[in-house]
Amino acid sequence: MVGLSIGEKHFIQGGIAQDLRSDGRKRLTTRPIYVETGVISQANGSARVRMGATDVIASVKAELGRPNALQPDKGKVVVNVDCSPTAAPMFEGRGGEELSAELSVALQCCLLGGKSGSGAGIDLSSLVVVEGKICWDLYIDGLVVSSDGNLLDALGAAIKAALSNTGIPKVNVAAGASGDEQPEVDVSDEEFLQFDTSRVPVIVTLTKVGRHYIVDATSEEESQMSSAVSISINRQGHICGLTKRGGAGLDPSIILDMISVAKTVSEQLINTLDSHIAAAEAGEEES
Amino acid sequence: MRELQLSLNQTQKVRLQRALEKLEFLSSKANSNASVTVADSIPVNYEDGLLKGHGTSEFNGEVVATVCGIVERVNKLVYVRALRARYKPEVGDIIVGRVIEVAPKRWRVEINYSHDAVLMLSSMNLPDGIQRRRTALDELNMRSIFEENDVICAEVRGFQHDGLHLQARSQKYGKLGRGQLLTVPSYLVKRRKQHFHNLENYGIDLIIGCNGFIWVGEHVQVTDDMVVDQVNKSEQDDAKPDENSFSPEDQEKNYTRQETRENICRAANAIRVLSTLGFNITVEVITETVDLSTSINVAIHEMLGSEFYVLVAEKESVRRSMTKKK
Amino acid sequence: MEYVSPEGLRLDGRRPMEMRQIRGEIGVVAKADGSALFEMGNTKVIAAVYGPREVQNRSQQLNDSALVRCEYTMANFSTGDRMRKPKGDRRSTEISLVIRQTMEACIMTHLMPRSQIDIFVQVLQADGGTRSACINAASLALADAGIPMRDLVTSCSAGYLNSTPLLDLNYIEDSAGGADVTLGIMPKLDKVTLLQMDAKLSVETFENVMQLAIEGCKAVATYIREVLLENTKQLEYRRGI
Numbered sequence: 125m126v127g128l129s130i131g132e133k134h135f136i137q138g139g140i141a142q143d144l145r146s147d148g149r150k151r152l153t154t155r156p157i158y159v160e161t162g163v164i165s166q167a168n169g170s171a172r173v174r175m176g177a178t179d180v181i182a183s184v185k186a187e188l189g190r191p192n193a194l195q196p197d198k199g200k201v202v203v204n205v206d207c208s209p210t211a212a213p214m215f216e217g218r219g220g221e222e223l224s225a226e227l228s229v230a231l232q233c234c235l236l237g238g239k240s241g242s243g244a245g246i247d248l249s250s251l252v253v254v255e256g257k258i259c260w261d262l263y264i265d266g267l268v269v270s271s272d273g274n275l276l277d278a279l280g281a282a283i284k285a286a287l288s289n290t291g292i293p294k295v296n297v298a299a300g301a302s303g304d305e306q307p308e309v310d311v312s313d314e315e316f317l318q319f320d321t322s323r324v325p326v327i328v329t330l331t332k333v334g335r336h337y338i339v340d341a342t343s344e345e346e347s348q349m350s351s352a353v354s355i356s357i358n359r360q361g362h363i364c365g366l367t368k369r370g371g372a373g374l375d376p377s378i379i380l381d382m383i384s385v386a387k388t389v390s391e392q393l394i395n396t397l398d399s400h401i402a403a404a405e406a407g408e409e410e411s
Numbered sequence: 412m413r414e415l416q417l418s419l420n421q422t423q424k425v426r427l428q429r430a431l432e433k434l435e436f437l438s439s440k441a442n443s444n445a446s447v448t449v450a451d452s453i454p455v456n457y458e459d460g461l462l463k464g465h466g467t468s469e470f471n472g473e474v475v476a477t478v479c480g481i482v483e484r485v486n487k488l489v490y491v492r493a494l495r496a497r498y499k500p501e502v503g504d505i506i507v508g509r510v511i512e513v514a515p516k517r518w519r520v521e522i523n524y525s526h527d528a529v530l531m532l533s534s535m536n537l538p539d540g541i542q543r544r545r546t547a548l549d550e551l552n553m554r555s556i557f558e559e560n561d562v563i564c565a566e567v568r569g570f571q572h573d574g575l576h577l578q579a580r581s582q583k584y585g586k587l588g589r590g591q592l593l594t595v596p597s598y599l600v601k602r603r604k605q606h607f608h609n610l611e612n613y614g615i616d617l618i619i620g621c622n623g624f625i626w627v628g629e630h631v632q633v634t635d636d637m638v639v640d641q642v643n644k645s646e647q648d649d650a651k652p653d654e655n656s657f658s659p660e661d662q663e664k665n666y667t668r669q670e671t672r673e674n675i676c677r678a679a680n681a682i683r684v685l686s687t688l689g690f691n692i693t694v695e696v697i698t699e700t701v702d703l704s705t706s707i708n709v710a711i712h713e714m715l716g717s718e719f720y721v722l723v724a725e726k727e728s729v730r731r732s733m734t735k736k737k
Numbered sequence: 738m739e740y741v742s743p744e745g746l747r748l749d750g751r752r753p754m755e756m757r758q759i760r761g762e763i764g765v766v767a768k769a770d771g772s773a774l775f776e777m778g779n780t781k782v783i784a785a786v787y788g789p790r791e792v793q794n795r796s797q798q799l800n801d802s803a804l805v806r807c808e809y810t811m812a813n814f815s816t817g818d819r820m821r822k823p824k825g826d827r828r829s830t831e832i833s834l835v836i837r838q839t840m841e842a843c844i845m846t847h848l849m850p851r852s853q854i855d856i857f858v859q860v861l862q863a864d865g866g867t868r869s870a871c872i873n874a875a876s877l878a879l880a881d882a883g884i885p886m887r888d889l890v891t892s893c894s895a896g897y898l899n900s901t902p903l904l905d906l907n908y909i910e911d912s913a914g915g916a917d918v919t920l921g922i923m924p925k926l927d928k929v930t931l932l933q934m935d936a937k938l939s940v941e942t943f944e945n946v947m948q949l950a951i952e953g954c955k956a957v958a959t960y961i962r963e964v965l966l967e968n969t970k971q972l973e974y975r976r977g978i
Contacts, residue, residue, distance in 0.1 A: 494972045525789035
C-alpha cells in the first residue's frame with residue numbers, strides 16, 4: 125500500500141521510539157478531530173468525522189421490523205462499511221471489499237457484543253416497540269471518503285456522533301391486537317425520541333511499532349506496524365469489545381498494559397468527542 | 412471554493428479572513444484580472460502576430476483557455492499558466508522522486524508527472540566514482556544502488572522517445588537517507604538557483620524538488636569524488652552492524668538524534684501549514700515559519716492546530732507588505 | 738396526482754422553471770489530484786480525479802490519447818429506502834459509461850498520450866438528477882486537477898408533468914412516470930454531449946423540454962465558472978509572487 129524507503133522506515137520507527145512522531149506528535153497524542161452532524165438529511169442520524177486526511181461519514185437509518193425469535197426483547201443493528209474509490213484508486217471495483225469487510229466485522233464486534241447481544245455498546249432492548257412483534261432495525265452505514273490511517277477509530281467516532289444525532293420516530297401502537305396478529309402501528313413524523321448514546325463506546329486502536337505502541341496512526345505509520353489492538357471502551361470504563369489485527373504475536377502482559385493505556389486515552393477521546401458533538405449539534409440548529 | 416478544513420473559532424475566522432484579504436489586496440495591484448477558467452476567451456491583439464502556448468486552443472477565431480490559471484504574455488506568445496496541476500518537467504529541474512521499478516538498465520521513478528520518469532544506469536554516477544562503460548555486472552548490482560521505494564534526488568535530463576529521462580551525475584544527487592518526504596502542489600514551488608539547502612543551525616537537509624516533492628532529512632555530508640572511496644567503505648562498516656543486528660538497543664542508538672528530529676518535524680510541519688494555506692514555498696519562508704513556531708513556543712504537533720495557521724497567514728501578509736514597500 | 742398546483746407551484750414549492758439550490762465546493766478529498774463536491778438540492782455528490790498518471794494496466798494503454806476511466810458508486814445510505822446493492826450493478830455500470838463518454842468528449846485526451854485519468858464519483862444523497870450532479874461534480878474536479886479541456890460540460894435534467902415542462906426534477910417528480918430528459922452540453926462550443934430520455938413526448942413538447950434543460954445547463958455553467966474563477970484567483974493571490 126504505502127511504499128517507504130529504508131531510510132523513511134527507519135525514521136518513522138526511530139520517531140516512535142523517541143516519542144516524537146513525524147508530525148511532531150507524541151506516541152499517545154491524537155490528531156485534531158472535526159465532527160459535523162446531520163450531513164445526510166435523508167437518514168435518521170448522520171455524522172462526518174475528520175482526523176487529518178482521514179474523512180469518514182456514518183449514517184443511521186431506522187426501519188421497523190420483527191425481532192429475532194430467539195431474542196424477542198431486542199432490536200437489531202446492522203453495521204456495514206464501504207470504502208469509496210474516491211479515497212484511493214485501489215478501492216475501485218471490488219478492490220475495497222476486503223478492507224470494508226474487515227472494518228465492518230471489527231465495528232460489529234466492538235459495538236454490538238456477541239450473538240446474544242448482551243453487553244453490547246448499543247442498548248438493543250431500547251429498540252423494541254412491542255416485545256416479540258415489532259422492533260426497530262438500525263442500519264448503520266459507514267463510508268470512507270478519504271483515508272489516512274486509523275479508519276476504525278474514525279468510524280467508531282462517526283457512528284457515536286451519528287447515533288447521538290439520531291432521532292427515532294415515536295411509535296403509537298394500536299391497542300387491542302392480541303395473539304399472533306401483527307399490531308397496527310402509527311409512526312409519528314413529528315415526535316422523535318433521542319437515542320441514548322451515553323453508553324456507546326469509542327474505539328481506541330493502539331498500533332504497535334517496534335517496542336512501543338501509538339494511537340491514531342497515519343497510514344505511513346500503519347505500514348510499519350507489527351500488530352494492532354482495537355479496544356472499544358465506554359464512558360464507564362468498561363471494555364465492550366476488542367480485536368487484534370496484524371501478524372506478529374503479542375505478549376499477554378503487553379496486551380493488559382495496552383488496555384489500561386487505551387482506557388486513559390478513551391477518557392480524553394470521549395470528552396473531546398462529546399464536546400465536539402455538542403458543538404456540532406448547536407451549530408446545526410443555528411444554521 | 413476551496414475551503415480550509417480547519418475548525419476556527421470566531422476571532423480566528425475574522426483574523427484569517429483579514430490576513431487573506433490583505434494578501435488579495437497586495438497581489439491585485441501587481442497583476443490585473445488575468446485569471447481565466449476553462450473555455451474563457453482570452454483577449455489578444457492579432458495585429459502583432461500571435462503564438463498560442465500551453466493551455467490555449469482556438470475556437471471560432473478566438474483564443475480560448477483550456478485550463479484554469481493565469482494568462483501570461485511573453486512577446487507574441489500567449490499561454491495560460493495552470494495552478495493546480497501535475498508537475499510539468501523542464502530540462503534542468505531538480506526533482507525528488509520515488510523509485511517504483513527496477514527495470515533492465517533503468518529505474519522507473521514516480522515524480523508526480525503524468526508518466527513515470529526513467530533514470531538510466533548510464534546517466535548515473537557509479538558508487539566508485541569512476542567513469543567507465545557499464546558492464547553486465549553493474550546491471551546485476553542495480554539494486555545495491557537504488558531499490559524499489561527508495562527516495563532519490565535527480566535532475567531532469569530531457570525528453571526522449573521513451574519518456575522523460577533523469578540524470579544523477581553528481582555526488583549531491585542520489586539516494587536520500589533518513590527523513591520524511593512531503594508532497595505539496597507543484598505550483599507552490601518556484602524554480603530557483605538553489606534547491607538543496609543545508610540548514611546548518613538545525614542540522615537538517617532540505618531539498619525542495621520542483622515537482623512538489625520536498626525532502627526534509629538528517630544532514631548528510633557530501634564528499635567529493637576523491638575521498639568517496641574511503642568514506643563509502645567506512646560508512647558501510649558503520650552501517651553494517653545496525654542493519655544486521657536485530658537487537659533493538661543497537662538500533663535505537665542509531666536513530667536520528669532527538670534534537671535533529673525535532674528540527675526535521677518542525678520544518679515538515681511548517682511545510683504542511685504553508686501548503687494547506689497555499690503559500691509559495693521557499694527556504695526563507697520555511698525557516699521563518701520554523702522560527703516563528705520556536706519563538707512563541709508552540710509545541711511541534713500544535714503547529715497543525717488552527718491558531719498557528721492563523722498566525723502564519725498574518726505573518727505572511729506582513730512579510731509581503733514589507734517586501735512590497737521596498 | 739398533481740405535481741404542479743393551480744398556483745403554478747411544484748411539490749417542493751418551486752416554480753416550473755426554477756432550479757434547486759446548487760452548490761459546488763472544490764478540494765474535498767485531500768489525496769486526489771482534483772476533487773469537488775456538488776449539490777443540487779438534496780442530491781449530493783463527491784467526485785475525485787486521479788491523474789493523468791502512468792497507465793496501470795499496460796494492455797489498456799492508448800498510444801495517441803489518454804485513457805479515461807470512470808466509476809460511479811452509490812453510498813448505501815444515499816437513497817430514501819436503504820438498499821443493499823451489489824457493487825457494479827447494471828445501473829451503476831451504465832451511469833459510469835455515460836459519465837465517461839461525456840467527460841471524454843471534453844477532455845483534450847490527445848495532449849496526454851499513454852496516460853490514464855480516473856474519475857470516481859460517489860453519490861452521498863440521491864434525490865433525482867444524480868447523473869447531472871455527477872457530471873457537474875466531475876467537471877469541477879477535472880478543472881481542479883488542471884486537466885486541459887475544450888469546455889466545461891454541465892448537465893441538468895428537465896421533465897414534463899401535468900402538461901408543464903419542469904426543470905431539474907427531484908426524486909418524486911422523476912418517479913412520477915413522466916418524461917425525464919437528462920441533457921449535458923458544452924456551453925461555449927454550444928454542443929450537446931449527453932441526451933437521454935425515458936418516456937414518450939410529442940416532438941413539439943420535446944423541443945420545449947429540451948430548451949428548458951439547455952437553459953438549466955447554462956445556469957449551472959455560469960455558477961461553475963464563478964466557483965472556478967474565484968478559486969483560481971484565490972490560489973494565485975495566496976501563492977504570492
